[in-house]
Amino acid sequence: MYFQLLAAVAASIGASNAAITRRVACPDGVHTATNAACCALFPIIDDIQTNLFDGGECGEEVHESLRLTFHDAIGVSMSKGAAGQVFSRGGADGSIITFNDTEVNFHANNGIDEIVGEQQPFIAAHNITAGDFIQLAGAVGITNCPGAPQLEFMFGRPTAKAPAPDLTVPEPFDTVDSILARFADAGGFTPAEVVALLASHTIAAADKVDPTIPGTPFDSTPSIFDTQFFVETQLRGTSFPGTGGNQGEVESPLRGEMRLQSDSELARDSRTACSWQANVNQQAHMAASFKAAMAKLAVLGQDLSTMVDCSEVIPVPKPFTGQAMLPAGLTENDIEQACASTPFPALQSAPGPVTSVAPVSVY
Numbered sequence: 001m002y003f004q005l006l007a008a009v010a011a012s013i014g015a016s017n018a019a020i021t022r023r024v025a026c027p028d029g030v031h032t033a034t035n036a037a038c039c040a041l042f043p044i045i046d047d048i049q050t051n052l053f054d055g056g057e058c059g060e061e062v063h064e065s066l067r068l069t070f071h072d073a074i075g076v077s078m079s080k081g082a083a084g085q086v087f088s089r090g091g092a093d094g095s096i097i098t099f100n101d102t103e104v105n106f107h108a109n110n111g112i113d114e115i116v117g118e119q120q121p122f123i124a125a126h127n128i129t130a131g132d133f134i135q136l137a138g139a140v141g142i143t144n145c146p147g148a149p150q151l152e153f154m155f156g157r158p159t160a161k162a163p164a165p166d167l168t169v170p171e172p173f174d175t176v177d178s179i180l181a182r183f184a185d186a187g188g189f190t191p192a193e194v195v196a197l198l199a200s201h202t203i204a205a206a207d208k209v210d211p212t213i214p215g216t217p218f219d220s221t222p223s224i225f226d227t228q229f230f231v232e233t234q235l236r237g238t239s240f241p242g243t244g245g246n247q248g249e250v251e252s253p254l255r256g257e258m259r260l261q262s263d264s265e266l267a268r269d270s271r272t273a274c275s276w277q278a279n280v281n282q283q284a285h286m287a288a289s290f291k292a293a294m295a296k297l298a299v300l301g302q303d304l305s306t307m308v309d310c311s312e313v314i315p316v317p318k319p320f321t322g323q324a325m326l327p328a329g330l331t332e333n334d335i336e337q338a339c340a341s342t343p344f345p346a347l348q349s350a351p352g353p354v355t356s357v358a359p360v361s362v363y
Helices: 002-021 037-051 060-073 113-126 128-146 176-187 191-203 228-232 261-266 273-275 283-297
Strands: none
Touching: 002 113, 037 128, 037 283, 060 128, 060 191, 060 283, 113 261, 176 191, 176 228, 176 261, 191 228, 191 273, 191 283
16 A cells, blocks of 8 residues: 555656646747747847858857847946936846947947847847846857857846946956956856856957957857866967057967957956866866856846746757877977966977967958
8 A cells, every 4th residue: 555655656756757847849849948938039040040050150249149148238237327226227127239329439348349240130030128138149059159158138128128238348558456346246157157157258259449450359269168268368478460559469379369458367366267177177167157157147137036047948059078288399388377376287388380360350
């Protein structure tokens, strides 16, 4: 009798779990989803993969779409506004597109108008809010880059009612004090979470810091979401890739590579250096930390109780199984050790001639 009772309880629990996880068929006859609301996202994903991301490439539009997720979301403050409350405007609400005549003119958003212009037709075609589309495009685009995590996606951001405040997007020439304070004020981000978010620079390139060399990558593998960025920012800078002397830029260790002043200083500051170094050759740690920080960033200013978790619609990225290496022609002697508590990981030097980084196509 006892075992019969256990079997009955187990069957009841199994039936309850099946009811909870039962999926619905989407109208396209192809996909299923846990929540029917998520079905609307599949045709959008197909469209942007084909027509925005050039058939699923980890290219310029992916880099810029990921940048846009940050520039839209960070425009919020927990310390300003009436009675010290969060701004009623701002956060990950799509205001950077809805009010692009205002926000794209902010100095920190220099160059963002190009991806804003590219995303606008997709928003109009699919009847999706700008806030949802920006975060969806960022999450989908990064899946084209081997090594990236499968980001979360919460669906249901309302249309922005006003532009975000100016001076809320950190600049590459800002001090570490200023950057950490801005992130803390925007959403309570810790120094470690700031470092985690900067993993986005592993697939990024600069167009406007030195306008004479658009598409200059921040590391030697800009199409792979790997830890190489965290290695190369710790190398001693020797020259500029272009004209030099540009605001927000410091010397880079490799020909064709750009180093932002903010990245260089965060890699060497006592509050962030060990978190920075902890990513070196630790692919799983970097990906997991980035995913967690992005989940927090992507819903700044939003009411989660009104949103639907549609993370399951985000494609699974291709894995990266390689190892971080010192660029060819450089050795451990070129590392500027900054973490006081832990030695820099031992890395092999890549074979071949001295590394030179090719620009990312911006066309």
